Amino acid sequence: MPKAAILTALEQPLEIHDVDLDKPHAGEVKVRMGASGVCHSDLSVQNGTLMGVAPIVLGHEGAGVVEEVGEGVTSVKPGDHVVISWVPQCGECYFCQRGQGELCKAADASLASGGLLDGTPRFSWNGAPLSQMAASGTFSEVSVIPESGAVKIPDDVDMKVAALIGCGVLTGVGAALNTADIKKGDTVAVVGCGGVGLNVIQGARIAGAGEIIAIDMNETKLQMAKEFGATATINASQGDPVSQVMGMTEERGADVAFEVIGLGPTIDQTITMTRRGGQAILVGVPRMDVMVNIPAFFGIVLQEKTIKGCWYGSSNVQQDVPKLIDLYKKGELKLDELISREISLDQVNEAFDAMKTGEVARSVIVYPS
Ligand code: PAD
Ligand code: ZN
Numbered sequence: 501m502p503k504a505a506i507l508t509a510l511e512q513p514l515e516i517h518d519v520d521l522d523k524p525h526a527g528e529v530k531v532r533m534g535a536s537g538v539c540h541s542d543l544s545v546q547n548g549t550l551m552g553v554a555p556i557v558l559g560h561e562g563a564g565v566v567e568e569v570g571e572g573v574t575s576v577k578p579g580d581h582v583v584i585s586w587v588p589q590c591g592e593c594y595f596c597q598r599g600q601g602e603l604c605k606a607a608d609a610s611l612a613s614g615g616l617l618d619g620t621p622r623f624s625w626n627g628a629p630l631s632q633m634a635a636s637g638t639f640s641e642v643s644v645i646p647e648s649g650a651v652k653i654p655d656d657v658d659m660k661v662a663a664l665i666g667c668g669v670l671t672g673v674g675a676a677l678n679t680a681d682i683k684k685g686d687t688v689a690v691v692g693c694g695g696v697g698l699n700v701i702q703g704a705r706i707a708g709a710g711e712i713i714a715i716d717m718n719e720t721k722l723q724m725a726k727e728f729g730a731t732a733t734i735n736a737s738q739g740d741p742v743s744q745v746m747g748m749t750e751e752r753g754a755d756v757a758f759e760v761i762g763l764g765p766t767i768d769q770t771i772t773m774t775r776r777g778g779q780a781i782l783v784g785v786p787r788m789d790v791m792v793n794i795p796a797f798f799g800i801v802l803q804e805k806t807i808k809g810c811w812y813g814s815s816n817v818q819q820d821v822p823k824l825i826d827l828y829k830k831g832e833l834k835l836d837e838l839i840s841r842e843i844s845l846d847q848v849n850e851a852f853d854a855m856k857t858g859e860v861a862r863s864v865i866v867y868p869s
Pocket of ligand 2: 539540541542560561667668
């Protein structure tokens with residue numbers, strides 16, 4: 501019986517319980533988790549920003565070792581090390597066929613149901629079904645996930661680092677390298693320098709940005725942002741960040757600006773600080789009632805501004821995970837530096853508290869091997 505961290509109802513602290521786990525069905529794999537990062541999206545399910553069908557095993561940023569495979573599984577075998585993709589990409593739907601696997605139709609349905617691709621979870625608790633976040637549920641010692649959610653990696657990659665690749669790194673670096681079109685020498689602004697935002701910053705550096713302006717309210721994060729490639733910082737708690745970005749860009753605004761928090765006011769700021777003809781990339785997940793209000797003519801047509809959403813860094817996980825590991829091994833991606841704290845599963849609520857105060861880039865749960 502694996503131990504798992506369960507959200508029993510909205511706004512409740514997670515509870516650690518022994519849970520039942522079914523065998524992998526056809527096309528599924530059982531993974532013993534090595535590590536799981538604690539991402540803001542986990543907190544967002546707890547507070548109702550993101551949908552979740554409680555009771556639910558949270559956690560979607562993980563890596564582990566395949567223990568058992570269901571019928572018909574060919575891409576991984578027991579003993580393989582894998583990164584968990586919280587968008588299992590079916591490869592067959594309209595979106596996957598057009599190179600937009602991050603929008604996979606099958607994955608979307610499982611996100612909404614709290615189950616795997618057939619809509620049912622493999623966890624149960626007290627005899628009742630127990631949902632698993634984003635077809636993963638990495639806050640459990642063991643989980644069963646779709647085959648397409650298990651991306652094989654070399655055995656020598658540290659589990660903590662591999663776990664972070666599963667969400668924050670794919671999303672953040674992908675936002676810069678895949679979703680946005682950053683040209684050499686561009687001025688990039690990044691609003692929010694948490695676990696995902698720091699990865700946008702290093703992605704922008706790799707893309708060849710000339711200036712990278714990091715914006716956060718927390719000084720520690722701004723210091724980290726510099727280590728990850730920011731060339732200038734703005735503390736948003738000390739004055740309007742938009743006018744400061746304008747001041748740094750001859751009143752034009754940034755060529756590309758990213759919102760990586762998920763708040764209405766910072767989304768407005770990000771769009772406003774984007775220059776005429778520039779790109780505003782929205783990564784942070786806002787509450788469902790948050791609206792973007794922009795004058796159609798003066799705000800968009802005349803401005804020729806692109807406002808683009810970013811889901812999972814527009815990643816093709818089978819291609820991008822090895823690419824990111826390669827960049828890490830070459831020393832171009834800082835991943836160890838993202839790990840602020842190593843914790844055990846039963847400290848997960850403390851990790852949520854640390855995220856609320858903004859004091860950590862990532863807390864990472866390390867499972868006993
Ligand atoms: P985090 O909590 O680690 O970082 C958020 C950062 O924003 C912190 O450093 C805060 O100090 C900072 N911040 C908060 N308020 C303000 C403000 N008003 N002005 C400036 N800075 C502020 O979160 P994270 O990096 O794990 O996640 C960031 C968002 O990205 C969050 O909404 C999460 O749900 C979303 C996300 N989206 C995807 C996707 O596919 N689009 C994937 C993963 C995460
Ligand atoms: Zn995440």
